[in-house]
Amino acid sequence: MLFNSFTFIMFFLPVTWIVYQFCSRFIGSRIALYFLTAASLVFYSYWEPRYLLLILMSIGVNFAIGTVLVRLEGNKQKLFLAAGICLNIIPLIYYKYTNFLVENINIFLEAPIDPGKIILPIGLSFFTFQQLSFLVDACRRKAIALDFMHYALFVTFFPQLIAGPIVHHQEVMPQFAARADRGDTWRHLAIGSVIFIIGLFKKVVIADTIALRSTPIFAAVATGYQPGFFDAWGAAFCYAFQIYFDFSGYSDMAVGLGWMFGIKLPINFASPYKANSIIDFWRRWHITLSRFLRDYLYIPLGGSRCSPARHHLNLMLTMILGGLWHGAGWTFLLWGLLHGLFLSLNQGWQRLFPPSRSSARRVLGRIVTLLSVVLAWVPFRADSLQSVLAFYRAMIGLEGLSLPTFLAPLLAGNAAWFANLGIVAQGTGLIHKNTLYIEIPLLLTVCWALPNTFEWLRRESPGLPTGGYPATQIDPLGPGWTCRFDWSTAVFMALLFTVCLVKLNDISEFIYFQF
Amino acid sequence: MTSPSSSISNFEARRFFLTLGAAIGLFLGVAVAISYYLGFKQGMANYGFQVLLDYQKNKIRQAQRVDIVFLGDSSLGNAIDAAHFTRLSGRDTLNLALTGSFGYAGSLNLLRQVLARHEPKVVVLLHTVDMMSRKLSYLGYFQTTDFFFNPFRFPPEEVTRFFLNSQTITKVIQRLWERATAKEGVASGEDYLYNDYIVQKGGTDAASFFRKHADHPLTPAQINPEKILFLQEIPRLCREAGIACIYVHGPTTRVRCDNSADFLQAATAMIRQLGLTVLEEPACMPMQDLGDSDDHVSPSKKQAYTEYYYGRLRAFLMANGGVSP
Numbered sequence: 089m090l091f092n093s094f095t096f097i098m099f100f101l102p103v104t105w106i107v108y109q110f111c112s113r114f115i116g117s118r119i120a121l122y123f124l125t126a127a128s129l130v131f132y133s134y135w136e137p138r139y140l141l142l143i144l145m146s147i148g149v150n151f152a153i154g155t156v157l158v159r160l161e162g163n164k165q166k167l168f169l170a171a172g173i174c175l176n177i178i179p180l181i182y183y184k185y186t187n188f189l190v191e192n193i194n195i196f197l198e199a200p201i202d203p204g205k206i207i208l209p210i211g212l213s214f215f216t217f218q219q220l221s222f223l224v225d226a227c228r229r230k231a232i233a234l235d236f237m238h239y240a241l242f243v244t245f246f247p248q249l250i251a252g253p254i255v256h257h258q259e260v261m262p263q264f265a266a267r268a269d270r271g272d273t274w275r276h277l278a279i280g281s282v283i284f285i286i287g288l289f290k291k292v293v294i295a296d297t298i299a300l301r302s303t304p305i306f307a308a309v310a311t312g313y314q315p316g317f318f319d320a321w322g323a324a325f326c327y328a329f330q331i332y333f334d335f336s337g338y339s340d341m342a343v344g345l346g347w348m349f350g351i352k353l354p355i356n357f358a359s360p361y362k363a364n365s366i367i368d369f370w371r372r373w374h375i376t377l378s379r380f381l382r383d384y385l386y387i388p389l390g391g392s393r394c395s396p397a398r399h400h401l402n403l404m405l406t407m408i409l410g411g412l413w414h415g416a417g418w419t420f421l422l423w424g425l426l427h428g429l430f431l432s433l434n435q436g437w438q439r440l441f442p443p444s445r446s447s448a449r450r451v452l453g454r455i456v457t458l459l460s461v462v463l464a465w466v467p468f469r470a471d472s473l474q475s476v477l478a479f480y481r482a483m484i485g486l487e488g489l490s491l492p493t494f495l496a497p498l499l500a501g502n503a504a505w506f507a508n509l510g511i512v513a514q515g516t517g518l519i520h521k522n523t524l525y526i527e528i529p530l531l532l533t534v535c536w537a538l539p540n541t542f543e544w545l546r547r548e549s550p551g552l553p554t555g556g557y558p559a560t561q562i563d564p565l566g567p568g569w570t571c572r573f574d575w576s577t578a579v580f581m582a583l584l585f586t587v588c589l590v591k592l593n594d595i596s597e598f599i600y601f602q603f
Numbered sequence: 604m605t606s607p608s609s610s611i612s613n614f615e616a617r618r619f620f621l622t623l624g625a626a627i628g629l630f631l632g633v634a635v636a637i638s639y640y641l642g643f644k645q646g647m648a649n650y651g652f653q654v655l656l657d658y659q660k661n662k663i664r665q666a667q668r669v670d671i672v673f674l675g676d677s678s679l680g681n682a683i684d685a686a687h688f689t690r691l692s693g694r695d696t697l698n699l700a701l702t703g704s705f706g707y708a709g710s711l712n713l714l715r716q717v718l719a720r721h722e723p724k725v726v727v728l729l730h731t732v733d734m735m736s737r738k739l740s741y742l743g744y745f746q747t748t749d750f751f752f753n754p755f756r757f758p759p760e761e762v763t764r765f766f767l768n769s770q771t772i773t774k775v776i777q778r779l780w781e782r783a784t785a786k787e788g789v790a791s792g793e794d795y796l797y798n799d800y801i802v803q804k805g806g807t808d809a810a811s812f813f814r815k816h817a818d819h820p821l822t823p824a825q826i827n828p829e830k831i832l833f834l835q836e837i838p839r840l841c842r843e844a845g846i847a848c849i850y851v852h853g854p855t856t857r858v859r860c861d862n863s864a865d866f867l868q869a870a871t872a873m874i875r876q877l878g879l880t881v882l883e884e885p886a887c888m889p890m891q892d893l894g895d896s897d898d899h900v901s902p903s904k905k906q907a908y909t910e911y912y913y914g915r916l917r918a919f920l921m922a923n924g925g926v927s928p
Contacts (some may be wrong), residue, residue, distance in 0.1 A: 093760075094759050094760060094763050095759060095760075098759075113865055251860070266767045271613055272613055273613070274613045274614075274616040274617035274620055275609070275611060275612070275613045275616040276616075277616065277620055278611065278616035278619045278620045278623070279611075279616070281620065281623060349843065402842075483826055546608075547606065547609055547610045548606050548609055548610070548611075549606040549608070564606055564608035565608050570610070571610075572610065573610060573611040573615060573616065573619045574619070575619075575622050577619075577624035578619050578620075578623040578626055579622070579626045581623055581626075582626030582629075582630055583626070583630055584629040585623075585627055585630075586627060586630035586634055589631065589634075589767060590634055590638070590767050590769045590772060591769050592763070593763060593764040593767065593768055593769065594769060
């Protein structure tokens with residue numbers, strides 16, 4: 089079940105909320121939590137009922153191991169932890185990477201192994217990582233008093249179940265344990281609705297529309313079409329905005345839904361295209377994944393407290409694995425590799441030229457960061473390394489430069505000379521001129537100039553901040569435009585919501601749904 | 604969870620939420636009015652097809668007597684001249700062809716409307732050869748029904764797509780703009796219809812249709828099993844009304860006749876299983892008989908194909924009172 093579907097919005101969400109509130113008020117908060125867990129499992133199994141057993145087993149096994157881990161010490165504890173990690177990683181490898189591994193083995197060894205049709209259970213990557221962090225923290229005695237119901241809800245809570253945020257148990261389990269503040273029900277609903285509607289609009293109206301610009305070009309390149317300069321950059325930028333608003337929208341919806349049930353979720357997305365460096369980018373994009381990789385992979389590997397060479401290796405390894413987490417394919421590996429490289433270069437640059445408050449440097453940093461990120465999105469989206477190569481060749485001008493036809497008079501005087509350089513004025517290819525001149529600049533302006541949802545609603549402190557991620561630590565009384573909960577905002581939100589409902593009939597999917 | 608800097612109390616939040624709900628109700632009502640009423644019922648989103656649908660419904664209302672009813676899509680509309688068929692058979696014949704986008708659902712609903720007013724002896728379903736491979740047309744059903752339909756019988760996304768549709772709303776707004784700026788597409792049905800059906804666009808590209816069919820034969824794997832959803836209602840209605848119904852594949856190119864035999868066989872078997880008599884062989888058109896599409900007979904050949912189909916249906920018609928003695 090997707091958040092952007094009539095079934096969810098018109099049926100599942102209102103019914104779940106009403107029953108949850110009824111249970112909270114008249115039966116008991118614990119029963120309400122039981123219900124919420126059951127509803128979350130219904131939400132999960134709506135897609136494919138047979139994988140319900142998988143998630144239930146995962147919850148049971150991990151909780152049992154976690155309960156044992158807090159009581160053990162030394163080598164026994166390490167052994168149990170290793171077993172727990174294997175029990176989580178093995179299904180992930182099987183469902184997510186078998187096809188990729190077998191495909192490559194078949195190519196190299198020319199062996200006709202057929203693994204059969206393996207369908208990746210939705211949300212597997214997310215709830216696996218969530219539970220891995222729980223097990224590690226159980227070893228470190230950071231796991232709080234273990235209650236199975238709270239744990240089950242921590243894993244299955246439907247707003248974050250299928251595409252994050254990767255919630256830390258310490259963030260939500262205390263909230264489940266606390267008595268619900270009934271006096272704030274309408275406040276939670278109002279704030280949650282606003283956040284949800286904003287997220288829905290970003291996803292259904294912006295992301296799904298801009299996807300129509302990039303998808304045909306990527307599809308054409310996949311069938312052998314060689315894009316030109318504008319096609320390549322246009323499609324890359326369009327995809328950059330598609331994934332931005334898709335993920336931003338989803339993250340907002342998850343937080344909004346959490347609010348409706350009185351649960352605050354962590355901020356997972358904080359205007360990443362405003363980042364002034366790649367390091368800053370990864371403190372704004374998929375924050376909870378970045379946090380997980382930092383705490384459970386990068387730091388245990390040694391982090392930055394080692395030789396420079398080892399430090400860079402740790403960065404590369406972490407980002408490569410982060411890339412592979414997103415998908416089983418060489419293109420995802422390349423994406424991770426690129427970001428690892430960018431981070432290493434950025435680290436080196438900052439050692440040579442420490443960050444300053446210079447506006448010029450910040451602006452330049454923002455532009456360079458955005459261009460780097462857009463370049464890296466190409467392998468993330470492309471279907472093969474050949475397509476990536478076709479894009480990159482075009483992006484650096486190796487396929488010539490075909491300018492818009494209205495610029496033809498500029499070349500007219502020296503057409504032959506320009507043609508020798510590969511510069512002609514025969515149009516910009518498949519990309520529509522409105523996309524180049526209007527949509528991309530407009531979306532860039534939105535990303536750079538407008539506050540994000542959490543900044544706009546800062547007075548409500550809508551999302552949990554993350555230590556070490558400054559963009560999530562928003563001053564509730566800081567300056568700038570904030571949301572006023574008056575009739576004009578209500579009418580505006582209603583208009584956005586109606587537009588979303590109308591657009592819902594167009595086909596769409598969440599990009600992060602497939603992870 | 605309450606932030607000390609919060610700008611809203613619980614009471615104010617309730618008022619906000621109720622305002623939000625009321626405004627959503629209002630905007631949704633307007634959107635449904637535009638999408639459903641103006642877009643579909645008034646035909647502003649699909650002006651041409653609405654002209655055709657109204658034309659066919661009017662025929663049902665105005666007919667004094669109906670003995671033979673033809674139901675189907677554009678392959679029917681271009682192949683059968685009802686007046687000529689009436690002369691050949693001696694029986695009053697109606698051709699109620701819609702378009703392929705209405706699918707079997709359109710034929711089903713028009714049949715219901717015919718049976719509500721008349722007592723035909725024979726019903727002939729004539730649909731394009733690849734109809735069994737196409738997507739199910741829920742919109743076709745919703746658009747053509749004159750009866751109340753139970754929305755819970757259908758997938759919710761299909762029902763909502765009918766009542767609330769962004770493309771429909773966009774087209775309605777475009778249409779309103781054209782009217783406001785005095786630009787009109789088809790001002791009335793006069794320019795849209797000719798010889799009892801939609802006027803064909805000039806010219807034909809028969810060679811390219813033949814090439815397309817040669818390159819893309821139909822295969823049994825392309826049959827969409829969901830297509831029987833509306834189709835299966837038709838033989839049931841026929842049985843209840845005690846009338847004879849027959850299914851005929853529409854005309855297509857000779858190339859398709861040759862290279863898609865397996866598909867036709869499989870589609871025929873599926874249709875027969877529903878209780879319909881089927882004439883399996885389609886009319887296989889040479890290049891010179893093609894009109895503006897790969898399943899449209901040229902206007903100059905319409906009478907000839909009417910005679911062809913009369914010849915093929917004659918035995919069935921005679922057995923069921925569809926031919927005047």
